[in-house]
Amino acid sequence: MKFLGKQQNLKKILFVCVENAGRSQMAEGFFRKYAPRGWAPISAGSRPTPQINPLAVQAMKEVGIDISNQKPKELSEELIRDSWLNISMGCIDKTECPAIFVGKFEDWGIEDPKGKPLEKVREIRNKIEEKVLELVTKIESN
Structure with a gap:
């Protein structure tokens, strides 16, 4: 994926899960909200x-x-290479997410x-928000 204009110089955080349908999408939404200037x-x-x-x-609309x-996107070497940090949402399985183990990497588990029912999805959403806020704090303190 190519970024145009000013976005080209942004430091990118890549959130990865197997289906890119829940956890990683919520993390992307939270990071977009809380990200410091210069980050995407x-x-x-x-x-x-x-x-x-x-x-x-x-759950996110709430x-x-x-x-x-x-939209769900396919993990690529380019996305991994262009990211400052790769975060596995919990697919720490080298058969499902082998490429994510390249470069700077964290697993949030x-x-x-x-x-899962909506109540459980809300709990997961809240945990993701906590982890994103911790990441933002770490970025801002560097």
């Missing part, structure tokens, strides 16, 4: 689904973030919301 999020999956989990969209127009 992107998310991708090793086996992206055709659409975002509707409960993830609903906190004022609309991710309904985001967050439960997959797929097939």
